[in-house]
Amino acid sequence: MRSAVPVLEVGGSHLTAALVSLDAALPSVTRMRRWHVEPDCSAASFVQTLLEGAAWLDVAPGTDWGIAMPGPFDYDAGIGRFEGVGKFEALNGFDVRAAFTAGLPAAPGRVVFLNDADAFGLGEYAAGAARGFRRAICLTLGTGVGSAFVADGVALSSGPGVPPDGEAHFIVWGGAELEETVSRRAIRRGYAELTGQHLDVHEIAALARAGDGVAAALLERTFRALGEALSPHVRDFGAEVLVLGGSIAGSFDLIEPPLRKGLARDVVLRVAADPEHAPLIGAAAHACSG
CATH class of the missing domain: 3.30.420.40 (ATPase, nucleotide binding domain)
Structure with missing residues (x-):
């Protein structure tokens, strides 16, 4: 049986941390909390908010994470490409995956990024x-x-x-x-x-x-x-x-x-x-x- 999956979802002005159960016939969110994120925040402040969300979820070391991010973003590399788009400019060229992984108290499993619209579509496909x-x-x-x-x-x-x-x-x-x-x-x-x-x-x-x-x-x-x-x-x-x-x-x-x-x-x-x-x-x- 698969344990609950920790996820972080970043919007234009928020971060949502959640645990998602995929074991039941219909996937569901079992725990969720939201933080405010300024679109002009520094890279350090952004990562700190990610880590606050991760700490609140309090999952075991070695757990795989899913992180939904708006574009432009290099989802395979985990690096921001926010240039000239009026949001998250401090993350342009910044390795979000490396900073997030380094800031966790223990090593995670995989940290997988995907586009926020793709995340929405996959969620509606799975349970909506x-x-x-x-x-x-x-x-x-x-x-x-x-x-x-x-x-x-x-x-x-x-x-x-x-x-x-x-x-x-x-x-x-x-x-x-x-x-x-x-x-x-x-x-x-x-x-x-x-x-x-x-x-x-x-x-x-x-x-x-x-x-x-x-x-x-x-x-x-x-x-x-x-x-x-x-x-x-x-x-x-x-x-x-x-x-x-x-x-x-x-x-x-x-x-x-x-x-x-x-x-x-x-x-x-x-x-x-x-x-x-x-x-x-x-x-x-x-x-x-x-």
Whole structure:
């Protein structure tokens, strides 16, 4: 029987430490705590927070770890590549794996890194909205477009239908990367250009539900474009389900109809079942897969 798997998940402003049980029929998080992380913190401060999370979990020496990190990051080497992206700049060229391993009181087993969007996708595949499907595309819609192309429990970075490095933001739509059309900033910018009002996405969505024609048309156009941009990837990847997570997915009722029109093909559309725990479960599954 496999013991609980320790994982750390790093977001734009947080670190989550958790223990994940993979032994039951349905993987689950058995212990979890979150710390605040400043995106402009020093490398030393960042590693110290990682080690605080590890100490709180208090696992035995020789245990394998899964660590989910946002990109750009060299996941095989465990080294940050955060240059010109406005976050974690102090980690650019910094060996996070070596510093984390050296700071633990006893030697761990493997320390395995993976992309945070891949962790989300693997978690939804193992225990969430993509469970029971062989091939799934899982998106996180918010400040950008995160993605995981999961086939038989593996997040792919290449192959038919998979954009470069498995990252949907590299998909070009309307002559620009997809995030220029489908992201929080793009939707806010679009509404401001049409009305002169600077509202957030949830406010625009509320107006659309209340009958605001401008808000409704903007969201219709945005998510139909998302479907049209994704359609060839869904086809070529052979996706059976498309799962949406991230802050914008809270407006799934407004997203689903235009997205389905744009896709123009038979694929199951679902909102993420457990966006809080999915990256943790995915990180654990990945740490135990090699």
